[in-house]
Amino acid sequence: MAKKWICMVAAVTMLIFVLSACSGGSKTSNEGAAPAAEPATTGGAGAGSSTEQYGDTGGLKLPLVDKPTTIKFMLSSNSAKIGDDKLIVQELEKRTGIKVEFQTYSPQTYQDKLKVVVASGKLPDIFIGLKPAELKKIGQQKGVVAINEYADMLPNFSKLYLQENNWVIKSFGDEKGNIYTWPIYDLNRDVNHGFLYRKDIFDKNGIKEWTNTEEFYQALKKLKEIYPDSYPYASKGLANIFRDWSFGWGIGNGDNYPAYYDEKDGTWKYATVQPEHKDMLDFMKKLYNEGLMDPEFLTDTQDSWTTKMTTDKSFVTWDWIGRLDLFYNQVKDKNPDYDLRYANPVGPTGHVRTLPKVSDFSIAVANNKNKEAALKLLDYLTSPSGGELMTVGVEGVNFEWGQDGRPVYPELKDLPLVDIGVLEDRYGMWLEGAYLRPDKRSVYYKFSEKEQEAQDKIMKEDKREPMDPILNFTDDEISTMAELQTSLQKAAEEFNAKYILDKSYGDAQFENFKKQIAKQGLDDLMKIYNDAQKRYDAAK
Numbered sequence: 001m002a003k004k005w006i007c008m009v010a011a012v013t014m015l016i017f018v019l020s021a022c023s024g025g026s027k028t029s030n031e032g033a034a035p036a037a038e039p040a041t042t043g044g045a046g047a048g049s050s051t052e053q054y055g056d057t058g059g060l061k062l063p064l065v066d067k068p069t070t071i072k073f074m075l076s077s078n079s080a081k082i083g084d085d086k087l088i089v090q091e092l093e094k095r096t097g098i099k100v101e102f103q104t105y106s107p108q109t110y111q112d113k114l115k116v117v118v119a120s121g122k123l124p125d126i127f128i129g130l131k132p133a134e135l136k137k138i139g140q141q142k143g144v145v146a147i148n149e150y151a152d153m154l155p156n157f158s159k160l161y162l163q164e165n166n167w168v169i170k171s172f173g174d175e176k177g178n179i180y181t182w183p184i185y186d187l188n189r190d191v192n193h194g195f196l197y198r199k200d201i202f203d204k205n206g207i208k209e210w211t212n213t214e215e216f217y218q219a220l221k222k223l224k225e226i227y228p229d230s231y232p233y234a235s236k237g238l239a240n241i242f243r244d245w246s247f248g249w250g251i252g253n254g255d256n257y258p259a260y261y262d263e264k265d266g267t268w269k270y271a272t273v274q275p276e277h278k279d280m281l282d283f284m285k286k287l288y289n290e291g292l293m294d295p296e297f298l299t300d301t302q303d304s305w306t307t308k309m310t311t312d313k314s315f316v317t318w319d320w321i322g323r324l325d326l327f328y329n330q331v332k333d334k335n336p337d338y339d340l341r342y343a344n345p346v347g348p349t350g351h352v353r354t355l356p357k358v359s360d361f362s363i364a365v366a367n368n369k370n371k372e373a374a375l376k377l378l379d380y381l382t383s384p385s386g387g388e389l390m391t392v393g394v395e396g397v398n399f400e401w402g403q404d405g406r407p408v409y410p411e412l413k414d415l416p417l418v419d420i421g422v423l424e425d426r427y428g429m430w431l432e433g434a435y436l437r438p439d440k441r442s443v444y445y446k447f448s449e450k451e452q453e454a455q456d457k458i459m460k461e462d463k464r465e466p467m468d469p470i471l472n473f474t475d476d477e478i479s480t481m482a483e484l485q486t487s488l489q490k491a492a493e494e495f496n497a498k499y500i501l502d503k504s505y506g507d508a509q510f511e512n513f514k515k516q517i518a519k520q521g522l523d524d525l526m527k528i529y530n531d532a533q534k535r536y537d538a539a540k
Contacts, residue, residue, distance in 0.1 A: 054095055054389075055388065056383060058159065058379070059156075060156070060380055062095055062097075063097030063098075064098060064376040064377060064380060065096070065376075066097075067097075068099070069098050069370065069373045071099070071100050071125045071373060071377055073126040073433075074103040074104075074114070074127040075103070075127070075431055075432060076104065076106070076128070076129070076433070077104035078107065078424070079424050080425070082102035082104050087393070087398055087427040088100075088389070088428035088429055089102070089428060091389060091394055092377075096380055098377050100377070102431065110129065111129065114127065114129055118138070123143065123144070123366035126363065126364070126366070126378065126433075128361055128362060128363045128364070128433035131362070132362060135181060136174045138180070138364075139178060140174065140178075142367050143367055144180050144365060144367055145364075148162070148169060148173070148178060148179050150375050153379075154378075154379040157182070157379055160185050160437075161183060167536075168183060170536055170539045171469070171470035173472065174472075175472075175474065181361075181362050182363040182364070182382075182436065183359060183361075183436075184360075184363075184436050184437070185357070185436065186358075187359050187438050188355035188359070189355070189445065190355070190459050191342075191352065191454050191457075191458045192320060192321060192355060193318070193319065193353070194345065194352050195317070195342070195346055196316070196319055196323060196324065196342060198309075198315040198316070198339065199340070199341040200338060201223070201312070202219070203339075205222070207219050209343055210346070212350070213347060213348065216346050217283075217286070217287070220232040220233055220292040224291055227312055229313075230314060230315070231292070231293060231294035231295065231314055232292050232315050233287060233293045233314065233315075234300065234308045234313070234317050235293075235298075235305070236301070236305035237319075238298060239298065239497075241284075241297060241318070242257075242258075242271075242272075242280075243258075245280060245318070245347065246260070246271055246280065247351050248280075248345050248351060249279060249349065250276055250351070251269075251277055252465055253271075257271060258270050258271040258488075258489065258492055259271070260468060261468040261533070266533075267533070268530050268533060269526065270517075270522055270525070270526060272496070272517070276348075278510050281500060281510075284500050285499065285500045288500050294308065298497055305317070306327075306330075309327065309340075310327055310330060321451045322451070324342065324448070324454070325450060325451070328340060340450075342451075342454030342457055344463075345458075345463055351463050352464055352465070353464065353465060354464040354467045356467065361432070363436075365378070378436060381434060381435070381436040382436040387435070387437035388441075390434055390435040390436075391430060391435050391442040392407050393409070393429060398427055406443070407441065407442070407443065409423075411426070412426065418443055419443060420443065420444050423443070430444075471533060472532060472535070473532055477531075477532065480525075480528060481525065483521075484521045488525060491520060492517065
């Protein structure tokens, strides 16, 4: 499943020093730029290719270059070396005239390798995964290009991120309005997580799926009566349970939680001190005290949780929709009636999280002699044509369209499952950082019957919380936040646990906690968020 990069920890001042010594190029000058890949010495620039035969390029003309060009592209991959034998490498050169040399490293070693490469100043033409603040610093030192300065030659970037989603530069750019990261468009599924329940157990015992929080409670209570040795609700998310449930109480945020944006008054708040959060804790406490929630809900392991959810120990949980079929396949031989299904949300809002339409993986282009070719390559990958190539393939070569409008891969017909990992390994497709506009016809979006039910259950009435603004913080704000966020979140999680587990905790303890956490700098943190929101609102 596609994932977002873990940000590397590096000495920013050292990076700036090194890069400032070996960069300094501009839009028209490459003097002093980081070393570039040498142009290919053989082959033509997209010989025999034409724009029309490759579908919708968004206005780009193919080939992209008028002489042989090699682009070095550094990214992470679980697959073996993505060499010249891979379909994607061959097809990209055929269409664009650019030979892409994918420099791949395992996810386990990638960040360490990236740290060394960046510190050396010898940047590959395209690379992925720097911490946003570090990337901005390097961009301001001219080590990587400000993509917006080249918008006139990038029709797909311009359409998606300057016109249709003009908040992107406000959220991902620097204080001067320059953006150094190339976003990814429309990667996320609409619904990917939520409450799951054992429909076979519910049906067997005449229990209807809940439609509100009280019905959820009554269902768990009934299950406890029938299965007294069970704990109907189990969790493996540790302290993330508070974030995962928070959307149902209207105080959720996926990336900044416990900070969240309150649409009612247009301000950022801290979830843990809100009355809605206390209501959620009171409900959890009730479940815990009545034996309806697994006592290990804050500490359970993946293996232990799996055992509970695949036997008669637990029947409701919160997780990824892929688990619906995964668990069934694990137990179907012993329990062919096992039926895990996606459930309605819990909480007064009846909502789940909205996943972002635009994602930032910190994909950057080095400021060197290959920068324009590299930018055009990324723009092609952002077009519908490029998206189809990287996530569906080449029609008539490695796939054909099936009757359901989905790709069929004849060479892979004997495999039990064709997923994005298989396509990456066999063809070089679905390389993280090289898919910039995934095609929704891809296998990644081919839902099983249970997964489609999850999509329909939420999307038919759009039971999703509004998407919070993606804020852009200054260097000083980031520094202050780093000092405050960890200690505040630790204090919040410790209080959450005590409130639920200690029967003596109630209103008085909650009020005391609010006073104590305020002394730890909570107001200072929320001022940073709201100052950033004011800048966001004021920006055009």
